[in-house]
Amino acid sequence: MANETKKSQKILIVGGGTAGWMAANLFAVHWPDMEICLLESSDIGIIGVGEGSTPHLKFFFDEVGIEESEWMPRCNATYKNGISFVDWSAIPGFNHYFHPFPAQTDDIFTVPAFFSSINARMQGHNANAHPDHYFLETYITAKHCGPIPTENFPFGVAYGYHFDSGLLGQYLAEKAISRGVKRVIGTVTEVILNPRGELASVRLDDDSFLAADFFVDCSGFKSLLLQGALKTRYTSFKENLFNNAAVVMPTPMYGIIPPETKSTALSHGWAWKIPLTTRYGNGYVYSADYITPEQAEMELRQHLGLLESDVTARHLQMKVGRVEKHWEKNCVAVGLAQGFIEPLEATALALSFNTLSAFIKCYEKGGYSNQFEDAFNNEINARFDGVRDYIVCHYKVNQRRDTPYWKDNAANTHVSETLAQIIHFWHRGGDFAKNLYMNNLVGSYQPKSWACLLAGYGVFPPLRSDEHNAPAPSLPDMVQLGDFIRRCGLNFSAHNQLLDHIHRRPA
Ligand SMILES: Cc1cc2nc3c(=O)[nH]c(=O)nc-3n(C[C@H](O)[C@H](O)[C@H](O)COP(=O)(O)OP(=O)(O)OC[C@H]3O[C@@H](n4cnc5c(N)ncnc54)[C@H](O)[C@@H]3O)c2cc1C
Incomplete structure (x- = not known):
């Protein structure tokens, strides 16, 4: 595609699920001069699930300038400090662990303390290395508190949300339309290419046509434009992830x-x-x-x-995998149309937001041309593969053996080289976090998250029989740590109280 100014561009988003309306809002905010149109079908519904998020949904709302007091009451939304994993491990003492989002208190005290205990436990010492004892968000969650501290607490904690996905789509549609996005109702019956093999227009069920310079495929698992018309190749993750x-x-x-x-x-x-x-x-x-x-x-x-x-x-x-190119010619796919990794860590909207942010940056940097298409595709593939590896790890190291499903997952050899190395460094012991950084293995998830998973399942070597003769490991003072977390926790109020406040405040 030749260099064009953004004023001359018309963008057509096909699909009005959460991905389509997120795209519409971001484009309207970043490119107010562009003509943006969103087409959705009244005959084909949205997927209508996907009600948990990572902190990326907050980043999205911050970027489009929408306050929690405005959108949360409209979407029956609640706050999310992280995810509790129950019964993933049959090892006594490890039937539960909490995977918290990051907090600024992590680097000061809690993450170094956690890793000291892990290092000792990996050497066979009887250290308390269960993640549930180390993190502020785990503590406030057990106390049923929300993630917003009082003003006198100077450390932030990242958080996500739970929400009604249908209501979120409707709300985002209203916002985008109020920002100048044009909504068209119709069902695509044919996709028309130009002689260069790029997308030219779509034919609708009333025989009208919608043409555009650039197309955004948000048509869900069908992927009408990217996988359908442009025949972009798809990599299935079926061998890595069994759930479908x-x-x-x-x-x-x-x-x-x-x-x-x-x-x-x-x-x-x-x-x-x-x-x-x-x-x-x-x-x-x-x-x-x-x-x-x-x-x-x-x-x-x-x-x-x-x-x-x-x-x-x-x-x-569910179709689990991703396209090989998320942006090809004059089309970028976002949401289920670009791929999906099963929802264990609720990452789909985060990947949609990452895709849209990276696309906006690359498209602008390239003067609204395809100059940075390859860099963009590499970045998004790395994000998808990083999330896939983290999800696969939950199954690969599972500690249940009660059904063939869990046994087959544990025996599955279809793991990426990256994941194999991460598991290797865990079992090898030593400074796990440093090994991940030094070997370029930190991608979508930080060492803290990997360690929460592996320690949370109780993936440890047997305790040493000669512990009393072994050199004393360096261990955190758990009383001091517990006191630090408890006192930090005093700055957080009950989740219900926080919700009452947010849901009653007029928008
Ligand atoms: C079981 C499950 C659980 C999930 N849980 C989570 C979660 O906890 N957190 C999370 O972030 N994500 C989750 N997801 C993913 C999440 O649901 C999706 O990423 C999100 O809803 C966005 O979907 P979408 O907009 O890509 O597609 P859809 O919602 O399917 O929207 C597709 C749109 O395309 C339109 N369309 C289709 N065909 C045509 C046509 N021919 N003509 C015109 N329009 C057409 C439809 O009308 C619709 O508007 C989950 C997914 C599944 C399957």
């Missing part, structure tokens, strides 16, 4: 609203429990190669105490 289906159903919300997502391992996958202000969203992510949808639904009902209930379940299929 989900069953979803709500349960009522009452009482204390937990500031965390709960992820409980079941017989052939795991169940999420996501608290909104009005209900819990629940789902069982499983492999249909091991159990049928009916068996999965029964197991989820049993897990939720809904065996006698007539609440309707929704069944979904």
Whole structure:
């Protein structure tokens, strides 16, 4: 594509799910002079799941200038300090761990203390290396507190949200339209290419055409433009990640609203429990190669105490993998259209935001040309692969052996070289964090997150039998650490109280 000024450009976003409307808002804020149009079908629905986020959703709202007091009440949203993992390990004392988001207190005290204990435990010393004893967000979550401290506490903690995905899409649509984005309702029946093989226009079900200079494929798993019309190749992660289906159903919300997502391992996958202000969203992510949808639904009902209930379940299929090029010719794909890694760490919207931010930067830097297409694709592929490796690790090192599913996951040899090295450095002992940095293994997840996972499952060597003769390891003072965390925690208020405040404040 030739260098063009942004004023001459017309962008067409195809798809009005969360990805499409996030794109519309970001483009409207960054490129107010461009003509931006979003096409969505009234016949084809959105996926309608995806109700937990990482801190990236906050970065998105900050970038488009929308306050929590404005959007959270509209989307029944709650705060999220991290994810609790339950029953992923059968090792006594390790049936639960919490994966917290980063906090500024980590670097001062808690992460170095955690790694000292891990180093000692990896040498076989009887050190307390369970992650649940080390982090401020784990502490405030156990106390049912939200992540916003009082003003006199000078350290920030990162946090995410839980929200109703349908309401979030509607809210983002309103905002984008108010910023000048044009919404068109119609279903694409044909995609037309120009003689150079680029996208030229789409034909709609009423036989009209929509043309544009640049296209954004947010059409969900179908990927009508990038994988469909441009035939961009797709790399499946099926061999790395077995789960390919989900069953979803709500349960009522009452009482204390937990500031965390709960992820409980079941017989052939795991169940999420996501608290909104009005209900819990629940789902069982499983492999249909091991159990049928009916068996999965029964197991989820049993897990939720809904065996006698007539609440309707929704069944979904998941395609897990990514395209090889997220940006090709005059098309970039965002959201499910570019790929999907199963939702264990709720990373899909973060990847959409990363994609959009990187695209905006590269497109502008290249003078609205394709100059930085390759750099962009490499960056986004690395992000997807980094998230994939972290998710694969949850299955590869799982400590359950109760079904063939868990045994096959533990025995799976389809792990990337990067993940194999990370696991190697864990078992080798020594300075795990330093080894990850020195060997260029820190990507989408920090050493703290890797260590929470591995230590949280209890992946440790046996304790030394000669401990009393062995050199004394350097261990943190757990009383001092506990006191530090407790006193930091005094600056956080109850999650319900925080929500009352946010949800009642007029927008
Ligand atoms: C089981 C499950 C759990 C998940 N959990 C999480 C989570 O916790 N956190 C997270 O971040 N993400 C999660 N995700 C992913 C998340 O749901 C999606 O990333 C997010 O909803 C964005 O979807 P989308 O906009 O790409 O696609 P969709 O919501 O599917 O939207 C596709 C759009 O394309 C339009 N369209 C399709 N075909 C046509 C056509 N022919 N003509 C015109 N328009 C068309 C549709 O009308 C729709 O508007 C989960 C996904 C699954 C499957």
